[in-house]
Amino acid sequence: MLYLQSKDPIKQQSQEMDKPASKSGAGLLFCIPLACQLDAVRAAVQDARELLAGHGAQEENLAACELALVEACNNAILYASDLSQSIIIQLLTEGTNIEIQIIDHTPGFDWPTKLQLPEPEAEHGRGLFIIQAVMDQVLYLRGRGENRLIMRKMNFFAEHKLDKPVSEQLEQAKQKLALTEQVIGGMAKELWTQIVSARAEQEKVDNRLISHELEIARQIQHSLLPKAFPSLPGFELSGFCLSARQVGGDFYDVLPLSPEVVLLVVADVMGKGVPAALFAATLRTLLRTTVQWIRRPAKLLRRVNRLMYDDLSGVDMFVTAQLVLVDTRVGRLVVANAGHCPLLLRDDDGQIETISPEGMPLGILPEAEFEEEVVPFGPASCAMLYSDGLTEARNPSGELFGPQRLVHWLLQNLDRNIGAEDLCCEIQAELKHFQATVLPTDDQTGLILAPFALRAKERLPVPLLIPPTIAKASGI
Amino acid sequence: MKIIRKGETLGVSGVQHLGAANASGFESALCAALQDRPRQIDIDLSETGFVDCGGVGALVAVRNCARRHNACAMIRLLNPARPAERLFKLTGMDALFTVEGSD
Numbered sequence: 001m002l003y004l005q006s007k008d009p010i011k012q013q014s015q016e017m018d019k020p021a022s023k024s025g026a027g028l029l030f031c032i033p034l035a036c037q038l039d040a041v042r043a044a045v046q047d048a049r050e051l052l053a054g055h056g057a058q059e060e061n062l063a064a065c066e067l068a069l070v071e072a073c074n075n076a077i078l079y080a081s082d083l084s085q086s087i088i089i090q091l092l093t094e095g096t097n098i099e100i101q102i103i104d105h106t107p108g109f110d111w112p113t114k115l116q117l118p119e120p121e122a123e124h125g126r127g128l129f130i131i132q133a134v135m136d137q138v139l140y141l142r143g144r145g146e147n148r149l150i151m152r153k154m155n156f157f158a159e160h161k162l163d164k165p166v167s168e169q170l171e172q173a174k175q176k177l178a179l180t181e182q183v184i185g186g187m188a189k190e191l192w193t194q195i196v197s198a199r200a201e202q203e204k205v206d207n208r209l210i211s212h213e214l215e216i217a218r219q220i221q222h223s224l225l226p227k228a229f230p231s232l233p234g235f236e237l238s239g240f241c242l243s244a245r246q247v248g249g250d251f252y253d254v255l256p257l258s259p260e261v262v263l264l265v266v267a268d269v270m271g272k273g274v275p276a277a278l279f280a281a282t283l284r285t286l287l288r289t290t291v292q293w294i295r296r297p298a299k300l301l302r303r304v305n306r307l308m309y310d311d312l313s314g315v316d317m318f319v320t321a322q323l324v325l326v327d328t329r330v331g332r333l334v335v336a337n338a339g340h341c342p343l344l345l346r347d348d349d350g351q352i353e354t355i356s357p358e359g360m361p362l363g364i365l366p367e368a369e370f371e372e373e374v375v376p377f378g379p380a381s382c383a384m385l386y387s388d389g390l391t392e393a394r395n396p397s398g399e400l401f402g403p404q405r406l407v408h409w410l411l412q413n414l415d416r417n418i419g420a421e422d423l424c425c426e427i428q429a430e431l432k433h434f435q436a437t438v439l440p441t442d443d444q445t446g447l448i449l450a451p452f453a454l455r456a457k458e459r460l461p462v463p464l465l466i467p468p469t470i471a472k473a474s475g476i
Numbered sequence: 477m478k479i480i481r482k483g484e485t486l487g488v489s490g491v492q493h494l495g496a497a498n499a500s501g502f503e504s505a506l507c508a509a510l511q512d513r514p515r516q517i518d519i520d521l522s523e524t525g526f527v528d529c530g531g532v533g534a535l536v537a538v539r540n541c542a543r544r545h546n547a548c549a550m551i552r553l554l555n556p557a558r559p560a561e562r563l564f565k566l567t568g569m570d571a572l573f574t575v576e577g578s579d
Contacts, residue, residue: 038497042526063559070528074496120572121540123533130529133566 033086041073061156064134071127076104098156102149108142221277230256238420239447249276250387250443260329266385267321297323297336298372305362312363319362333377336370348378382450389442419453489520496530503534507541522555
């Protein structure tokens with residue numbers, strides 16, 4: 001196939017146009033790369049039109065091909081993902097027929113089985129219909145990285161003006177050659193279609209397998225979240241964990257250590273998908289077992305960091321986590337943080353405070369140390385643990401939800417005496433309203449400890465289930 | 477492109493071609509002029525060598541814009557070349573606009 005590479009499309013175009021057309025009347029007549037700019041289409045198409053007019057094309061056919069060519073080029077440019085890649089325009093003749101090929105590098109699309117005009121008031125969506133209407137045959141071959149739109153117009157040339165062959169034998173040989181070319185060309189096109197179809201089918205199978213695996217992992221991850229929250233004297237607990245993809249890296253846990261003491265956990269494994277979910281499950285198990293003999297959050301983080309360091313650093317992953325030991329007997333919280341979002345604490349006077357003791361994420365340093373902060377927690381206090389998916393949620397304008405909006409929301413809602421469960425529902429609704437049509441890119445997790453609301457008191461308390469080993473260690 | 481207001485009519489002429497490459501500019505210029513709420517818009521296409529689907533979309537956008545400013549606004553497409561006239565028929569634009577040929 002004749003195809004000249006040139007950095008200067010205009011120059012190449014004129015080179016091609018200076019060449020005489022194939023004397024047999026079959027073959028490539030015109031081939032140019034078109035820069036991926038709408039402004040460039042008109043000049044290229046006009047050159048093609050002039051060339052075809054010079055070969056005796058009928059005016060009506062010329063106008064139809066010009067329109068189809070423009071529509072096809074415009075489409076390829078408007079949907080191009082890489083504007084640096086040129087579009088190739090080829091004109092091929094076969095007897096009195098013309099074939100126009102547009103080769104583009106867009107992601108491609110599925111050619112509609114039935115092309116219809118949009119509503120009359122619609123401002124877009126007529127291009128493919130026009131191409132189909134003005135050409136006799138249209139074939140769209142979608143490939144990986146390259147697509148080919150083939151448009152044919154029959155009896156394009158009023159009279160075959162190309163020179164006659166010099167002898168009858170030569171003419172017969174050329175006819176045989178043209179027939180062979182046609183058969184081979186047909187076979188190649190059929191093969192190409194089958195390859196594209198097989199690739200698409202393989203992709204579908206792969207996607208189904210991945211979706212199935214992710215669905216199983218998602219079910220496992222959700223099964224790791226607490227099914228119910230223990231009741232603490234005077235307080236109510238509730239949480240939520242919304243995955244950005246089917247499987248996320250966030251989780252929360254509530255570990256009852258006695259009827260008055262619980263350990264709250266919110267963690268975020270860097271990344272998404274199955275690996276993040278597996279590390280989340282590992283961390284949850286380690287915390288549940290280690291807390292039986294290490295209760296102080298900072299020491300617990302140090303121990304878990306040592307246990308997970310090799311596995312995490314081996315795959316360049318890390319985990320941020322916040323641990324809060326709630327002791328309602330003495331009214332205090334003990335907080336430790338491994339590079340996670342701060343704890344939001346509303347004290348008895350209604351002031352919001354952020355508690356964020358120093359600490360590296362788990363999996364960064366093998367011997368990391370974690371600070372601990374002890375803060376009073378009165379009967380009217382409220383605490384919220386959360387992941388950065390909340391504050392990094394964006395609205396359609398690209399604006400972040402942000403920590404200030406979260407604090408503002410807490411100030412407005414914590415005095416409403418509505419309980420932790422309702423607070424969790426309302427912050428999720430607030431986020432959904434803020435994000436509107438924007439899908440979250442990160443998991444959104446929250447855990448709220450709030451005084452019992454009047455309405456919440458009416459609910460049946462969930463029985464406190466303390467593992468026997470913890471109960472024994474606590475002297476229960 | 478020339479846009480002239482004469483009484484209740486907005487006259488548009490001198491459009492060399494109307495396609496995807498210049499549709500946005502055409503639409504913006506006319507929508508700005510439509511703020512005066514003319515009752516009739518005459519778009520003279522006698523100098524317009526080529527119209528494509530993007531151009532048709534721009535004409536529809538101008539009509540939608542005109543109707544927002546004045547629900548009774550009428551648009552006439554005057555003297556289109558034969559290929560453009562065929563395109564208007566093919567895409568059903570002859571039902572949306574008054575298309576008047578030179579002959």
